[in-house]
Structure formats: C-alpha cells, structure tokens
Amino acid sequence: MTDSASQIFVTTALKSWNVWTGRAAKLFDSLSDEQMQAEIAPGKNRPYYLLGHLVAVDDAMIPQLRLGEPDYTHLRAPFIDSPDKAVTDPIPVAELRQAWKIVHEKLNAHFEQLSPSEWLERHSTVSEEDFAKEPHRNRLAILMSRTGHVSYHIGQLMLLPK
Amino acid sequence: MTDSASQIFVTTALKSWNVWTGRAAKLFDSLSDEQMQAEIAPGKNRPYYLLGHLVAVDDAMIPQLRLGEPDYTHLRAPFIDSPDKAVTDPIPVAELRQAWKIVHEKLNAHFEQLSPSEWLERHSTVSEEDFAKEPHRNRLAILMSRTGHVSYHIGQLMLLPK
Numbered sequence: 629m630t631d632s633a634s635q636i637f638v639t640t641a642l643k644s645w646n647v648w649t650g651r652a653a654k655l656f657d658s659l660s661d662e663q664m665q666a667e668i669a670p671g672k673n674r675p676y677y678l679l680g681h682l683v684a685v686d687d688a689m690i691p692q693l694r695l696g697e698p699d700y701t702h703l704r705a706p707f708i709d710s711p712d713k714a715v716t717d718p719i720p721v722a723e724l725r726q727a728w729k730i731v732h733e734k735l736n737a738h739f740e741q742l743s744p745s746e747w748l749e750r751h752s753t754v755s756e757e758d759f760a761k762e763p764h765r766n767r768l769a770i771l772m773s774r775t776g777h778v779s780y781h782i783g784q785l786m787l788l789p790k
Numbered sequence: 791m792t793d794s795a796s797q798i799f800v801t802t803a804l805k806s807w808n809v810w811t812g813r814a815a816k817l818f819d820s821l822s823d824e825q826m827q828a829e830i831a832p833g834k835n836r837p838y839y840l841l842g843h844l845v846a847v848d849d850a851m852i853p854q855l856r857l858g859e860p861d862y863t864h865l866r867a868p869f870i871d872s873p874d875k876a877v878t879d880p881i882p883v884a885e886l887r888q889a890w891k892i893v894h895e896k897l898n899a900h901f902e903q904l905s906p907s908e909w910l911e912r913h914s915t916v917s918e919e920d921f922a923k924e925p926h927r928n929r930l931a932i933l934m935s936r937t938g939h940v941s942y943h944i945g946q947l948m949l950l951p952k
Contacts, residue, residue, distance in 0.1 A: 637799040669831030780945035
C-alpha cells in the first residue's frame with residue numbers, strides 16, 4: 629500500500645463527508661426562518677432544532693478528534709440533552725445558521741491538514757490501552773459516524789411538507 | 791503507510807456499514823407486518839416500501855462493485871423507479887424480509903474477500919479513463935455512499951409513531 633493509496637482512502641471518506649454536509653447546508657439555506665419552525669411531521673422535530681443539534685454534535689468533533697477546544701458547548705444542553713421544544717429556543721435562527729458555517733469551516737480546515745496516518749490515530753473517547761487492541765477506533769471512525777449522523781437527519785428533513 | 795494501516799482504513803469503513811445496516815435490520819425486525827404498512831408520517835413512505843427500496847438499492851451494489859450479477863432487478867421498478875403506493879405491492883413482506891437477509895449476507899461475504907487495494911479499484915459506473923483522473927471513484931466510495939443512504943432512511947423510520 630503506497631502513500632498515495634492511503635491518501636485516496638482519506639479523500640474518499642472526506643468526499644462523503646462533504647457531500648452530506650453540503651446537502652445539509654443547501655437544505656437549511658433553502659428553508660425560510662418560518663419554515664425552520666415547522667415540524668417535519670406532526671409532533672416531530674423542527675428544522676431549527678435539527679440545525680442546532682447538528683451544530684452541537686459536529687462542534688463536539690473538535691475535541692473528539694483531539695483538534696482543540698469546541699466553541700458551542702452551551703448548545704449541547706438545549707440541542708443534545710433536551711428534546712425539541714423542551715426548553716425555550718436558546719439562540720436566534722440567524723445565529724444558528726452562522727454557527728453551522730463557523731463549525732464546518734473550522735472542521736474542514738483541520739481535515740485538510742491531517743495526514744492519512746493522523747486520521748488513523750485514536751479519537752479522544754477511547755483509551756490508549758483499548759485503542760491498542762481496537763485500532764479502528766480512530767479519527768476516521770468519528771468522521772464516518774458523524775457523516776452517517778448528518779445523512780440520518782437529512783432523511784428526516786426531506787419529509788418536510790413542500 | 792503499511793499494509794496493516796490500509797486494512798484499518800477498510801475495517802473502519804466496513805464497521806460503519808455494519809453499524810447502519812445492523813440498525814436497519816433490527817428496526818425492520820422490530821416492526822410487525824401491520825406496522826410495516828403504516829406511513830412513517832402522513833402521506834409519506836411505509837416501512838414496507840423503504841425495506842424494498844433498500845433491498846433494491848443494496849442489491850444493485852453487486853454489479854456497481856463489479857462483484858457479479860444482482861438478484862433483485864425486478865424490485866427496481868416498484869421500489870426505485872416508482873414512489874410508494876404508485877403500484878400494487880409487488881412482493882409479500884415476508885419475502886422482502888428474506889430478500890434483505892440474502893442481499894446483505896451476499897454483500898458481506900464479498901466484502902470479507904476484498905483486499906484494501908481491491909477496495910480502491912474503480913466502481914462500474916465510472917469509465918477507466920475518468921477513474922484515472924478521479925481515483926476516489928472507487929468501490930469504497932460506493933460502500934460509503936450506500937452506508938449514508940441506509941442511515942438517511944433509518945432517520946425516517948425512526949419517526950414512526952411508537
């Protein structure tokens with residue numbers, strides 16, 4: 629396996645991340661602030677909540693990938709620990725749209741810097757001891773998991789009444 | 791980059807595939823035949839349709855990955871080309887559940903055989919000429935794309951009224 633082959637593995641995974649986060653960005657951009665408040669189905673989450681949820685979860689990738697400090701820990705309580713409509717909306721939708729951009733620009737800047745071997749280093753929620761036995765618990769696994777998480781919620785957003 | 795590192799890339803991607811297809815299998819298994827007929831939200835797809843859709847799409851991976859012939863091409867018209875409820879249900883749900891198992895066992899048996907360098911070979915919907923310029927259009931890209939497709943529809947299935 630050559631260095632260029634290992635770069636292709638990483639590029640393939642990053643392209644998948646870019647496709648799904650790109651679809652999500654386009655979808656949220658296509659919704660008016662009013663549409664962001666409409667439930668995707670009766671009694672289900674609003675796009676506003678899902679946007680906040682994705683910002684909070686993706687922001688948490690920064691420490692999970694051992695790339696630094698997260699910026700939006702204050703969004704975890706309302707958008708991860710709480711279901712939709714359990715608390716008063718904590719942040720205006722315009723700020724949430726901005727936060728999405730900031731989080732993903734920051735992540736993508738980091739991603740461009742990581743070498744293939746750095747992608748295979750452990751993520752922060754596995755101990756060094758466990759990682760020695762389970763080397764697939766690496767940064768790339770976090771990237772793929774979060775890619776799947778984005779596509780999961782896009783599926784739901786696509787149910788929004790046209 | 792060593793051979794063992796390249797195997798870790800593949801294992802990481804396969805684990806993601808296994809997580810999401812495993813979640814889907816568990817979810818479909820948890821639904822009664824009656825629940826399979828209930829719309830996930832008013833006017834939206836039934837789990838029955840989504841199961842058929844996932845069988846048809848994942849079965850098509852066999853030729854897309856250049857691993858042989860698909861078994862369920864007759865499910866493409868009702869479950870890919872047609873939206874839900876456009877045609878009479880073409881197959882009993884019990885057979886569809888069986889088809890899911892057959893398709894995924896077959897895929898997983900193939901996946902265990904592929905070496906890391908074989909994963910980086912082109913998929914069938916890109917020409918050799920284009921692949922030379924875009925080496926990320928490989929089998930692994932199909933795997934990741936279909937993993938995202940499964941998670942997308944799981945997100946929708948999770949909206950089913952409890």
